[in-house]
Amino acid sequence: MKLKSIEELEDLRSGIIAKKDPNKTCIAVCGGPGCLARQCLEVRDAFVNEISAKGLADRVDIRTTGCHGFCESGPIALIFPQGIFYQKLGVKDAAEIVEETIMNDRIVDRLLYIDTGTGRRVKKEEDVPFYKKQMRLILRNNSRIDPHNLEDYLAIGGYSALAKVLDGMKPSQVIDEVKKSGLRGRGGGGFPTGRKWESTRDAIGDIKYVICNADEGDPGAFMDRSILEGNPHSVLEGMIIGAYAIGSNEGYVYVRNEYPLALKNVTIAIKQAREAGLLGENILGSEFSFDVKVNRGGGAFVCGESTALMASLEGKPGEPRAKYIHTSEKGLWDRPSNLNNVETWANVPLIINKSPEWYSAIGTGSSKGTKVFSLVGKINNTGLVEVPMGISLREIIYDIGGGIPGGKAFKAVQTGGPSGGCIPESLIDMPVDYEQLTKVGSMMGSGGMIVMDEDTCMVDLARYFTNFLQEESCGKCAPCREGLLRMGEILTDITEGRGRMEDLSLIEDLSGVLKDASLCGLGTTAANPVISTMRYFRDEYVAHIRDHKCPAGVCRELIIYGIDEESCTGCGRCLKNCPSGAIEGEKKQPHVLDTAKCIKCGICYDVCKFDAVRKG
Amino acid sequence: MSRNITRQKGEMVTFMLNGAQVQADPNWSLLEAAKFYGLYIPTLCYDEGLTPYGVCRLCVMEVGSGDRTKLVASCMHPVIEGLEVRTHSNRVIKTRKMILELLIARCPGSKKLQDMASMLELKEVRFKPLNDDCILCGLCVRMCEEQMMAKAIGYAGRGTDRYITTPFDMTSEECRKCGACMYICPACELRCQGPEAKTTLCSGCLNTEAVCAAKYDDAMCFMVPCLSCVKRPEDVK
Amino acid sequence: MTIDESRLDSIIDEYNAEQGSLISILQDVQAEYKYLPKVALEYVAKQLDIPRVQVFGVATFFKAFSLKPKGRQQIHVCMGTACHVRGSKKVLEEFERKLGIEAGGTTKDGEYTLETVNCVGACALGPVVVNNEEYHGQMTPIKVESLLKKA
Incomplete structure (x- = not known):
């Protein structure tokens, strides 16, 4: 049914809420990438079979949801309305949960999470230490909705921000709200979102584009995937609001092809939104029309760069171009274009709903709101965490992440993906925000946070990132193509025991040229992993070169x-x-x-x- | 930004070029303006008749003032009212030398690159030579597309594996064998002068392959003597 | 080889023969043939009115595309950072030894293609190997043989 006015949307919403019994039992099985890999769908099927065998199908809902974040404990299921958190589930556990918890209201102790600090079993999700210090504004709804069900999204207040915008807000007011909120791009450099929108709005041109970058290419980062899989309508709602503010009628979602579920869920969401009159001609009966197309990426990290992504949307190889004329003026097909990543778009409905003042109260002076990080590597609680800006690295790694496994020593944390840098143990109390990360030689990036222990060789890591970038560079400009090739050669020499002390200054020279002269962001930041490891772990480089030793015992030729x-x-x-x-x-x-x-x-x-x- | 200001026809942009106040046509790039004022700016991927591509990065200039300066590819960067531009600052010179060093390491046999090295006083190459023929400046690709309207050659692969080729690496009907790609190639500028010519460095020309000539036995080149004459099958062996 | 032009037409029509959909179209063509046959690429170029050299450039630029037929079994070793720090390189090397091919190669009998991927988003399970869309977590070199046997 096509909604023709805001009133119709609100009527539909109250109808859905009235229909829903808040006390009805619901088993929410996490269907995020980590749980999927641990066969959570088989667990879900076991629940379905068990429920129907027991004749409970009318009394119990079973929901396959997006990522709940705590991948380490997967497969996960939440039992509503109590909010019981069961983890590390196997197919055989379904029967016991149905029998005990669903039918007899008893807790299955052995499936609860054990707090490593107190040794006690924890019953509810919010009491698990992993979740306690988080502030889950974006991710929280993942466990509360079925991503294939628009009604679920509407029931939790979905599209009310859009309704508010269309109910008399001028585009300039929307931009002002976003500017006031202090929201900055969650995908890379952290450009203020409101200002970006404004310059696209002000640019000359009849046709303007709004693009969602879902080509999450950072190895070790999967937050955009999880948002798009778990709550695709929140991203769409953000895009529609952005399009209204900018004056755009056409949008694109550029999804990484390695994310088939994200692709599927966003495609379904677009179809649903179109049918409901939330996308397409005259949205909710207003004068405003906007529609979205989905394009698939071809597997190229460089397409995270806006001009490369746009080239690929035009059916060309993903090569960036000089941005002396901004994409807000000449982007896709040379028309004004505004690109934000998934997480940025997902923040927009929150800001409109809850007010920019509320939003900007979270975070630090220049970094507002929350940020989702994928906490991975040598860490006990691997998963997706959403924290307020300004939280310390120590809180993330120890309080939320539960520290380093196997009693090993923490060595460094790598943020910002291949464009970022390594932060050593000595800086673990630093607050996490855009400025601080840049100051220590790393960057926010899209939010990968890879924890490393004493067994990680920092020279090998630098070589890993350099090789990654060498393969992922488009090869267009000379400094990046040739510079990364040579940087890789030198680092390989060092890790294989052929390094010379003068190589260190050559690396520094190469880094300077990469940073100064490369065409796009991939090249200008490509030296960060090398420079930051040389800055904080120079002794490891020297040990490789002078003593032919790899202190971490990683570099094969030296052990x-x-x-x-x-x-x-x-x-x-x-x-x-x-x-x-x-x-x-x-x-x-x-x-x-x-x-x-x-x-x-x-x-x-x-x-x-x-x-x-x-x-x- | 200057380009958003509507100007009267013929109105010029004023900016600072190496400390001197100069005027330029608003449609010029920084490179065009610098050349107009007689400055030597090394370039490898630039040609007046073709769309600038901004990839060799040798034409970089430092723009901005105080400690907020950056390097830009001058062939792509528009002249902007009030901009401070330095064409030969230490940072610029250091960058150009390093880029040239990288390119020479790739194509040590190119006379053009060697000449440029002597001009920029680059004396040492610290990387292993690759003895490649192509610096991927893309002049041939643009020549083929923009001037010859053929679109017979283009890029394939990416990163360090990027190369210039014909569709599917095969002889194609799109190619009219006009030789314009070879004419414009800076890396092999003197290759076709023959092995005995005084101007060649080391007869390296016999070891190099033109982007498309190697693929076409019947390549017609309007350079004298023609490449296909120099490179008889027995020479290649 | 011969191709079914009507199948290609239906893929192209699905995207209204838009030039901007080239990558999506090539993804679908690859899903159909498990690689990108030259004739299919030429047909797509013609139908979308894109220069052949551009189609070839796109097909060789993106990692998702292959111009060579792939093996019946596709083994993807995740080389994301999280997997790297947990030793994915050793796992890859063991696959290379056991299969006698390098990453990117296909065994002579056409059974296996070994490839690296940059992150499959299952970082909690690292090192991860994906074999025909089935995830294998916490991989070690010794588990390689049994995985190959099972496959």
């Missing part, structure tokens, strides 16, 4: 494996698994490793249960 005679029990595991036949020894006798035959794959080190294989 030698051996078997400690005293600890070896002669169990034969290493011998059996060695792919190159380098290990010999009788059963129950200490084994010997022939370094000449050893290919340093490290399998023996991984399989030994007695720590008898040593790296030197």
Whole structure:
């Protein structure tokens, strides 16, 4: 049914809410990427079967939702209305939960999360330490709605911001609200969103475009994916409001092809919104028309750069162009274009609904609101976290993330993806916001936060990012293409024991040119991982070059494996698994490793249960 | 921004070029303005007859004032009222030398690059030579598309694997074998002068391959002597 | 090879033969043939009125596209940062040894294609290997053999 006015939308909403029984039991199974990979759909099916077998289908709803954030504990299910948090579920657990919790209102203790600090089992989601310090404005609704169900979104107040905007707000007022909120781009450099909208609005041209960048290319970041999968209408609502403010009638969502579920969910959401009169001609009966198309990316990190993304929307290779004339004036098809990423768009309805003053009260002086980070790497509680700007790294890593696994020492955290840098342990109390991150040589980026422990080699990491960027550079401009090639060569030399001390100054020279002379943001920030690791971990570079040692024991050419005679029990595991036949020894006798035959794959080190294989 | 101001016809833009107040046509790029005032700015991907592409980055200039300055590709950057521009600041010179060093490491046999190195006083190349032929300036691609209207060559691959080629790396009917791509190529400027010509560096020309010539045995080049004459099959072996 | 032009037409029509949809069209063509056959690319170029060299450029620029046929089994080793710091490189090397091919290659019998991906968003499970859309988390070099056997 097509809504023809704001009143019709509000009538529909109150109808949906009246129909819903707030006390009805609902099992919300997380269908985020982490849980999906752990076969959560089988768990969901087990719930469905169990519920219908018990004849409870009328009494219990089962909802497959977007990401709840706590990937480490997946598969996760929340039982509403109580809000019970069950984790690490297997197919077999469904029957017990239905029997105990749903039918008899009893808690299944063994499926609750154990607070590592207190050792107690935690019943509710909000009491789990991982969630306690978070401020989940964007992600919270993921567990409360079915992303395929527009009614669910409307029931939690969806599209009321759009209604408010269309109910008499002038485009300039909308822009003022966004400006006042202090919202800045969540995808990279952090440009003020309201100002970006304003310059696109002011640009000359009849046709203007609004684009949503969902080509999340940062390795180790999946927040945009989770928002688009879990709550696609919130992104659409933000885009429609933005289009109204800017004066645009056409929009694009550019989705990474590796995210099939995000693609599916946003496509469904667009269709639903169109049918409901929330997209298309005369939205909610107003004069304003706007529609959105979905385009798929082809797998290129550089398409995170706005001009490269626009080139790819035109059916060309994703090559950036000089931005001396901004995309707000000449973007897609040379027309004024406004590009924001998924998370930025998802913030817009909040600001309109709750007021810019409310929004700008969250965060620090120049960074407002919350930011979603993907907390991954060597961390106990891997997952998506949403925190207010200004929270300290320590709170994120220890209070929310639960610290480093295996009793290892924290070494550094990498933020900002391949364009960002590594932040060492000494800076762990710094507040996280745009300015502070830039000051220490990293950046906000899209929000990847990769935690590293003592076993991570920082030179190897720098080489990893350089190689990544070398493959992902479009190759158009000389400094980026040639500079990254040479940077990669030098770092490979260092990690393989051929480095020279003068290489360090050559790296610095190359970094300077990359930063100064590259055409686009990929090149100008490409040296950050190298520069920041050289700044904080120079001794590791020197150890590789001068002593031919990799202190973290990562760089293969610089380590030698051996078997400690005293600890070896002669169990034969290493011998059996060695792919190159380098290990010999009788059963129950200490084994010997022939370094000449050893290919340093490290399998023996991984399989030994007695720590008898040593790296030197 | 100056370009948003509607100007009377013939009205000029005034800006600071190396400390001197100068005037320029509002449609000029910084590079065009600098050339007009007689300054030597090294370029490899620029040609007056083609759309600027801004990729060799040798034409960089430093713009802005105080500690808020940045480098821009002058071939792409418009002249802007009041802008402070430095064409030969230390930062600019250092950057140009480094870029040239990188390009020479890729194509050490190019006379044009070697000449430019002596002009910029670049004395040392610290990277392993690749002995490639192409600096990916893209002049040939634009020549083919804009002047010859053929669109017979273009880029393939990306990053360090980017190269210039014909569709599917095969001889194509789009190519009229006009030789304009070879004519405009800066990396192999003197290649077609023949192995004995006094101007060549090292007969390196015999070891290099033109972007498309290698693919066409019957390439017609209007340079004298023609590339296909110099590069007889036995020479290539 | 011959191609079914009517199948290509229906893909192209789905996008109203818009030039801007080239990448989406190529994705669908690749889904149909498991790679991008030259004849199909030429047909798309003709129908969309895009120079062949541009279509070739797009097809070789984006990592999602392959101009060579891929193996029946596709093994994607995630090389995202989270997987990298947890040792995905060792896993990749073991696959390379076991299959006798390098990343990006296809075994001679056409059974396996080994590829790296930059992040599949399942960072909690790193290192991750995706085999025919099935995720395998917490991979180690020793698990490689059993994964290949199962596949």
